[in-house]
Amino acid sequence: MTTPKKDSLYVQSVEKAFTVLAVFNAHQRALSLTDVAKLTGYSKSSAQRFCYTLVKLGYLKRSANHSDFELTAKTTEIGARFIESNSLVRRARPYLHSLSSKTDGATTLSILDGNEVIFVSRFLGKDVLDTTVTVGSRLPIYCTASGRAAASLLDDETLDQVLAAQSWEQRTAETQTDIEQVKQQILTCREQGYTLVKNQYVMADLSLAVPIYDAQSDLRGSINLAVTTANFDSDQLLEQYLNLLQSTTRAINS
Template sequence: MDASLETLEGLSKLDDIGAKADPEFMTSLSRGLTVLQCFAEEQGPLSIARASQLTGLSRGSVRRCLHTLQCLGFAEARGSHFMLLPRVLRLGYAFLSSDALATVAQPLLARAAADLGESCSLGIRDGDEVCYLARAEASRIMSIALRVGSRLPLYCTSMGRVLLAHASPAEQKAYLDRTVLTARTADTVTDPEALLALLRTVREQGYALVDQELEIGLRSIAVPVFGRDRTLLGALNVGAQSVRVSPEQLLDHYLPALQQISVELGLQGVR
């Protein structure tokens, strides 16, 4: 597995690199946080063996990390497996409560979701994924199962493509060099050159429309959010089931609403 920042095993392999390059680098903390991230991969009980497999760390190192998390109240042992405890939410809430962009965006997203009848989201780039920073759900029985903190690939999502489109050519190339463009559906764009062409179009037209590339039956449209100095702050999107909303409806009715929120967020001067 490639030792990049985007893999758990890659993170553990960078321990030695970081320790050698920076005398202030704390390897034990790095390993503990890497093990903690395993729970996001599994989304359920985690065994020492599985955590070792995910991170590339020895079972002894993993056991000590999990034991420490247990002693600190972040996890508990259940037989041969470990589960996270509610205390871990403090870490995420601390970030969200201090993030002005999410705070300002939430009521705007709620207003748009009520007006459009579809869920609206704000996302930021975190490594090679888009992370949902704020979200307002539509009041529907059947809705898309995403929440604040959800993470999706950059290459096949509308917000991800907006964020990639505004990266530098060097960043885009580096991303494509280390990323396998897996076909999530029959419509997923998996050719690097075709994706680069799409990203150029996204940047020029100011939005990304993704039609059933992440998941069959799901369409979405996204726009960038810029600060007053034209720094990219994040992306906004609306996602809808394809049986309800056509691509033309996304462009005619949903895109203007997203563009209005984007302008309002930019004028707030957040971040």
């Protein structure tokens, strides 16, 4: 933790603004000032100032009812700047798009952030029915191929910390919630260079992921190909696409 002296550089108002933005989500699309104050824990007048400021800056707007606030499309620009500037993401995108066209599945580049992965690039092939997960979505590590593959790049100590911080929620009937079992899968991925995950995050998901490390931006992540159990079983997926996924990852890295 930082020393008290160091935190004199920390601008608390900035934290508050981001906290306000973060209370808006899929389940809380439009929020009143009183909602915002309650959800953030800030006083009503603090909430008023930060909502007012964010409206002026264009990141929030008033709802049609003139009471509520909601996020604007301008919020997407902030992340777009990362997408457009990060060299790994830029290199990966054409390859991922090509791979999704070849396989008709969903291809994703994920990056580790704290105890989760963030999807930073995602292309959907013809067979994909689910459009809810998007660039910027955070997913857990313990029950996603993306998460496990990315985590295989961590040192043991960090891996243990990350696993200890997982929710271990039983998302499907088949979700593995034994920490040692999942850790073993991650260690296996570390050795064999890929991981295959089925029905762990959501039923019918069958995902194959390869870890990827980018030295320029010091990012640990993974390249993931997701298909549906309706079209593939595990052996088929490995046989048909493991080599392609690995060569794609090598091409992105060169």
